[in-house]
Amino acid sequence: MDQKPLCSATYFGDGATSEVCPTLFFYLVYSLELLFTDLSSWRAEVDEAPVFWQGDFHGAMNFAAVLEAPVLFICRNNGYAISTPAHEQFKGDGVVCKGQAYGVRSFRVDGNDALAVYATVKAARKMAVEESRPILIEALTYRVGHHSTSDDSGKYRKGDEMHHWKTMRDPVVRLRRWLEGEGWWDSDADQQLRAETRNEVIAAMQRAGPRMKQPLANLFTDVYDTIPSHLRQQEKELRSTVARHRQDYPFDVPL
Amino acid sequence: MGGRRASLPLVSRLCTSVKPRNNWVQKRSFITAKDLVVEEQPSGEEEKRAVTNKLNLFSAVNQALLTVLESDPKSYVFGEDVGFGGVFRCTTGLRDRFGKHRVFNTPLCEQAILGFGIGLASMGNRAIAEIQFADYIFPALDQIVNEAAKYRYRSGNLFNCGGLTVRAPYGAVGHGGHYHSQSPEAFFCHVPGIKVVIPRSPAQAKGLLLASIRDPNPVVFFEPKMLYRMAVEEVPVDDYTLPLSSAEVMRKGSDITLVGWGAQLTLMEQACDEASKEGISCELIDLRTLIPWDKELVEASVNKTGRLLVSHEAPLTGGFGAEIAASITESCFLRLEAPVSRVCGLDTPFPLVFEPFYMPTKNKILDAIKASVKF
Numbered sequence: 154m155d156q157k158p159l160c161s162a163t164y165f166g167d168g169a170t171s172e173v174c175p176t177l178f179f180y181l182v183y184s185l186e187l188l189f190t191d192l193s194s195w196r197a198e199v200d201e202a203p204v205f206w207q208g209d210f211h212g213a214m215n216f217a218a219v220l221e222a223p224v225l226f227i228c229r230n231n232g233y234a235i236s237t238p239a240h241e242q243f244k245g246d247g248v249v250c251k252g253q254a255y256g257v258r259s260f261r262v263d264g265n266d267a268l269a270v271y272a273t274v275k276a277a278r279k280m281a282v283e284e285s286r287p288i289l290i291e292a293l294t295y296r297v298g299h300h301s302t303s304d305d306s307g308k309y310r311k312g313d314e315m316h317h318w319k320t321m322r323d324p325v326v327r328l329r330r331w332l333e334g335e336g337w338w339d340s341d342a343d344q345q346l347r348a349e350t351r352n353e354v355i356a357a358m359q360r361a362g363p364r365m366k367q368p369l370a371n372l373f374t375d376v377y378d379t380i381p382s383h384l385r386q387q388e389k390e391l392r393s394t395v396a397r398h399r400q401d402y403p404f405d406v407p408l
Numbered sequence: 409m410g411g412r413r414a415s416l417p418l419v420s421r422l423c424t425s426v427k428p429r430n431n432w433v434q435k436r437s438f439i440t441a442k443d444l445v446v447e448e449q450p451s452g453e454e455e456k457r458a459v460t461n462k463l464n465l466f467s468a469v470n471q472a473l474l475t476v477l478e479s480d481p482k483s484y485v486f487g488e489d490v491g492f493g494g495v496f497r498c499t500t501g502l503r504d505r506f507g508k509h510r511v512f513n514t515p516l517c518e519q520a521i522l523g524f525g526i527g528l529a530s531m532g533n534r535a536i537a538e539i540q541f542a543d544y545i546f547p548a549l550d551q552i553v554n555e556a557a558k559y560r561y562r563s564g565n566l567f568n569c570g571g572l573t574v575r576a577p578y579g580a581v582g583h584g585g586h587y588h589s590q591s592p593e594a595f596f597c598h599v600p601g602i603k604v605v606i607p608r609s610p611a612q613a614k615g616l617l618l619a620s621i622r623d624p625n626p627v628v629f630f631e632p633k634m635l636y637r638m639a640v641e642e643v644p645v646d647d648y649t650l651p652l653s654s655a656e657v658m659r660k661g662s663d664i665t666l667v668g669w670g671a672q673l674t675l676m677e678q679a680c681d682e683a684s685k686e687g688i689s690c691e692l693i694d695l696r697t698l699i700p701w702d703k704e705l706v707e708a709s710v711n712k713t714g715r716l717l718v719s720h721e722a723p724l725t726g727g728f729g730a731e732i733a734a735s736i737t738e739s740c741f742l743r744l745e746a747p748v749s750r751v752c753g754l755d756t757p758f759p760l761v762f763e764p765f766y767m768p769t770k771n772k773i774l775d776a777i778k779a780s781v782k783f
Contacts, residue, residue, distance in 0.1 A: 206517045207547055236492040237513045309492040372754070372762040383725070387754050391765060398771040402764050 206242065214255040217287035225277055226257070226289045229264060231296035236309040252289035264292030265324035268331070295322065368407045369395075460611075460642035465635045468610035468643045469498040469575070472617040473536065475647050477506045480534055483621075485511045487521060487538030487575075495540060496577055496636050518544055522551035522574065526626075529571035530559065534621055542578035542630060543587045549595065556626040557601030570624035575617070577633035578606075579671050579721055580767060584633075585760035591670075591722035591753070596628050597699045597731065603627040604698040605652060606669040610641040615650030616696060623652055632671035655702035657709070661691035664715035664780055667706055667732060669695045672719050672768065679773035688781055698728055706732065707739050714745040715780045719768050724752040746783035749776045 217224045228248045232239050239247070252259030258280065262273040270292055277288040295318040299306045306315070332338035373380055373388050380388075395402050463471065476483045485499060491513045493500035503511040514521050518539055525537040539545045545552075552574070560568040580589045596604045605620050605627055607613035613631065620627040658673065659680060668676045673694055680690040691709050695701055710716050716736055718729035733748035751768045759766050 206515045206520075208517065208519050209547075234488070234516050235495065236489045237516070241491075241513045242515045303495070366761050369762070369765060372756060372759055372765055376756050384755060387724075391754070394772055394775065395765070397775070398769075401769055401771055406761065406765070 211255075214252065214257055214287070214289070218256040221285050222287055223281040223285050224287045225274065225281055226252075226287060227274070228289070228291045229294060230291055231264075231294045233296045233300070233306075233310075235300045235304065236306070238310075247293075248291040249289065257287045257289050259289040259291065261291045261293065264294030265322050265327065267324060267328045294324070297323075366403075366406045459645050461645055462640055463610050463643040464637050464640050465607075465610045465613055465631065466496050466498045466500075466637070468614040468641075469617060469631060470500055470502070471643065471645075472614045472621070473499065473502060474505075475618060476534060476536070476621050477502060477510060479647070482532065483510070483534035483536065484528065485536045485538070486514050486525070488516055488540045489513060490538050494538065496633065498575075498631075498636075499538070518546075518548040519551055522548035522556070525572050525574070526551060526556050526559065526569045529569035529626070530567055532571065534571045535569075535573070536621060537572065537574045539574060539576040541588055541590075541633075542576040542592050543590045545574075545576055545592060548574075552596070552602065552626075552628070553599050557599045559601075559626075561601060568624070569626050572626040573617075573621045573629055574627070575629045575631060577636070578630040579632045579634055580758070580763065581634050582763065583760070584758070584763075586757050589758040589763070591630075591720065593630055593669075593698055593720075594722055594726055594728045597728050599699075601626070603652060603700065604630070605696065606630045606632070606698060607696070608632070608670055608673045608694050609635070609639050611643045612650060612694075612696070614643055615648050616652070618647065619649035619652050622649065627652075630670065634671045635674075650696070653697045653700045653702055655696055655705045656694045657705070658692040658694055659690070661689040661713065663689045663713055664717060664777055665691045665693060665706065665709040665713045666717045666719065666773075666777070667693045667695055668719045669698065670721075672721055675768070675770045676719055676773055678770045679777060682770070682774050683777045686778070688777060690777065701732070703735060703739075706736060710736055710740045711743050714743055715749075715783075716740075716744070717749040717751065717773070717776055717780060719751040719773055721753050721768060723755045724750060725755050727752050746780045749780050751776045 214226065216222070217226070230239065230248055234242060245251075247261070249259045249261040260273055260277060262269050264270060273290055273292075277290055280286065281288050296306075297315060297319045329338060329343070369392075370388070372391075373384050376384060392408070395408065473485055477485065485502060487494075489495055490499040490511060491503045491508070499511060514524070521537050521539065525535040528535040539548065556569050556572060560570070578591050578593070580591075593604055593606065596602060603620070603623060603625050605616050606629075607616045617629055620629050655667075658677070661680070666676050666680065673692070676692055680692050683690050691713055693706060693709060695706075706716075716733070718732050720727055720729055722728070724730075727750070729750040729752055733750060737744065737748060751773045753768060754766050756766065
């Protein structure tokens with residue numbers, strides 16, 4: 154088996170978004186560390202775990218530092234949390250300086266520079282694993298799009314600000330230009346990849362579209378590891394209701 | 409606010425008076441929201457009350473907040489993204505009108521939003537905190553339970569945070585999934601010291617919110633998000649309150665009593681309509697305040713009809729319907745002709761794709777009405 158040292162990553166999205174993040178992920182990994190002395194091929198999955206100024210963040214940082222856990226805290230600071238800009242979210246020099254207060258070595262990187270982010274995370278991971286310590290990385294970027302389909306960010310920020318970042322600072326364009334400069338990419342390859350990918354996505358959507366959704370039984374599974382009797386009873390009652398009033402229920406959910 | 413005051417820390421600017429005892433029961437004269445009047449103002453008081461505007465729920469909430477901010481210089485509205493109007497537009501225009509020191513965004517931390525609000529209220533201000541979705545209220549639960557609810561009690565009434573009102577959108581919206589659909593009212597109904605209020609419509613929302621804000625106790629006010637745009641009603645333009653801890657009989661009946669709150673009442677009304685076609689006369693009650701609830705009115709109704717059905721979106725087990733059922737069974741046992749019926753959400757996390765199956769639908773309610781009547 155592969156002997157890979159264990160390292161876990163917790164990803165905080167959007168600088169200060171509104172979802173609560175438990176650093177459940179950190180606690181999970183830590184407990185796994187205790188259980189598995191053979192730290193082989195187990196790789197932590199990075200899960201998007203947004204939020205920031207919730208108490209969770211402070212608890213997690215402090216625990217990680219005190220318990221000397223090899224955890225990467227990656228913050229993608231994109232300047233906004235829905236309509237709230239960073240300067241209404243915190244004072245002081247962003248996120249990176251907060252790590253120092255917890256005794257966590259912290260880095261700030263240009264989040265729109267793919268190579269810089271890669272290099273930073275690689276170095277941080279090495280440090281975390283070899284020195285058994287948490288590392289905080291703040292990747293600075295800018296949220297070009299709206300927060301969600303229900304959001305119109307023109308209501309709280311200027312069009313030329315968005316335009317600037319979209320055109321002058323786009324990270325994908327930057328990486329592409331660098332690849333082109335190295336002679337590893339060109340516009341023909343770009344067009345071809347775009348066309349292929351588009352077709353792949355469309356094909357996948359066409360396959361998925363007419364598919365039925367999950368069967369009704371899945372409404373009751375995974376609440377617990379096994380289905381307790383009161384849920385079995387509720388399932389029974391629901392099924393008889395559905396039988397009596399089929400028109401109330403979507404037809405793409407198989408019973 | 410400019411000049412010297414603006415350079416003071418925010419806390420100093422807000423705490424303009426320090427009073428250990430707060431007297432919230434005060435007579436005030438209120439300015440009506442003149443810019444929202446569409447018809448000519450008649451002269452008499454009663455005629456004035458008759459002037460209404462067709463408003464949806466978020467506009468009615470907006471009007472209530474406008475009224476409070478206009479009439480009380482020590483009232484503040486704050487929360488995530490309230491500055492630009494809020495994700496449901498309830499605070500539209502307020503920051504522009506009253507300024508950033510009265511209507512302001514907070515950092516993303518519900519625990520601190522509540523802690524800050526409790527502190528603000530304890531210093532004699534009206535603190536109107538917005539929690540962006542009721543699903544996010546849980547980090548603030550410790551502040552609500554262990555601070556706000558116990559503030560008056562633990563100080564022997566030397567201090568209180570009665571000026572605190574917490575508003576949060578709750579309930580199913582069709583596509584909200586686990587974290588944008590929850591109805592957490594039952595958690596709060598278990599906490600002595602706070603009040604829980606839930607309006608069913610725009611006119612109810614304005615009156616109940618004004619009453620909640622002015623009530624000398626901390627209030628958690630859940631707004632049915634499904635109704636923000638969908639519900640439209642004639643809402644009086646003037647300043648009015650509706651009484652807390654007072655349920656309302658929406659329709660009289662004689663065969664069965666139905667009790668609900670918020671958006672669920674719309675479905676219950678439809679079920680009542682269909683039941684009446686089959687000769688079943690339903691009495692429908694909007695509880696409005698969940699704690700302290702209007703037990704007397706519900707008891708009187710059940711003593712008349714002999715049957716009770718409670719319906720709510722929140723999961724069945726431990727939902728507030730359980731409390732009503734237990735309480736009415738205790739007080740009306742010999743009068744009951746059938747067990748108390750509860751038509752509620754399932755005991756699962758609120759699902760995404762399976763939402764239509766999870767919800768207590770009109771037909772589920774109707775089936776339960778008929779089962780109760782036939783018991």
